[in-house]
Amino acid sequence: MEVLIKDITPENLSDIPEGCRSCIYWEFPEDFEKARVMEQNKKLQFCVGKKKDWFLKTLKEFGNCGEIVYYNDRPIGYAQHAPSTRLPQAQNYEAKCLGKPEEAIFLSCLYIPDKTMQGKRIGTRLLKHIINDSKKRKFRAIETFARKGSSNNPSGPIEFYLKEGFYVKEELSPEYVLVRLDL
Numbered sequence: 001m002e003v004l005i006k007d008i009t010p011e012n013l014s015d016i017p018e019g020c021r022s023c024i025y026w027e028f029p030e031d032f033e034k035a036r037v038m039e040q041n042k043k044l045q046f047c048v049g050k051k052k053d054w055f056l057k058t059l060k061e062f063g064n065c066g067e068i069v070y071y072n073d074r075p076i077g078y079a080q081h082a083p084s085t086r087l088p089q090a091q092n093y094e095a096k097c098l099g100k101p102e103e104a105i106f107l108s109c110l111y112i113p114d115k116t117m118q119g120k121r122i123g124t125r126l127l128k129h130i131i132n133d134s135k136k137r138k139f140r141a142i143e144t145f146a147r148k149g150s151s152n153n154p155s156g157p158i159e160f161y162l163k164e165g166f167y168v169k170e171e172l173s174p175e176y177v178l179v180r181l182d183l
């Protein structure tokens, strides 16, 4: 099978899998709430526009901040990462020891939406790609909020991270933990 991981650029923004392309949960928490009550078409237009603005600004000011996974040219996976200050929803999890934005990459999303493509090590390939990219860029750590007892979480379940050498840095609730990989 032909699996390709490509960085997100202004040219392939529209390949971000549906659902993720219009999700502004991490980037704009207030607008995310505001959009909840909008009529469906208006909501879609608003959120897709906001997401696009976030990527264009972050790519320009920070650099690579996401990937799309393609399987035979079809987008089947997505990841998003940046310093936590650029993903303000991270502050709302009230983690006491979230890494400093200048040294730690915050992985907000890592998702293989197509169920038939899950469990084939594609998520692991994507995570390893992000680890390598972050090392090259001299970041000291990658952090994410992982979920216990369920994989239904923007970046997936805790097991996925522990398997790749992440450790639990902070227990946030019975369900959520902040996990970290030192690079």
Ligand SMILES: CC(C)(COP(=O)(O)OP(=O)(O)OC[C@H]1O[C@@H](n2cnc3c(N)ncnc32)[C@H](O)[C@@H]1OP(=O)(O)O)[C@@H](O)C(=O)NCCC(=O)NCCS
Pocket: 110, 111, 112, 113, 117, 118, 119, 120, 121, 122, 123, 124, 125, 150, 151, 152, 153, 154, 155, 156, 157, 159, 160, 161, 163
């Ligand atoms: C979680 C996810 C990113 C993992 O990617 P993947 O390619 O399916 O997983 P991999 O094949 O690379 O699995 C590697 C390891 O991660 C862990 N893992 C993967 N999926 C898991 C799951 N659903 N529950 C628990 N552990 C899991 C396992 O330890 C696995 O190793 P094993 O197969 O030897 O047990 C992917 O399955 C996914 O996106 N699932 C949907 C999650 C979701 O609902 N997200 C909502 C987003 S808004």
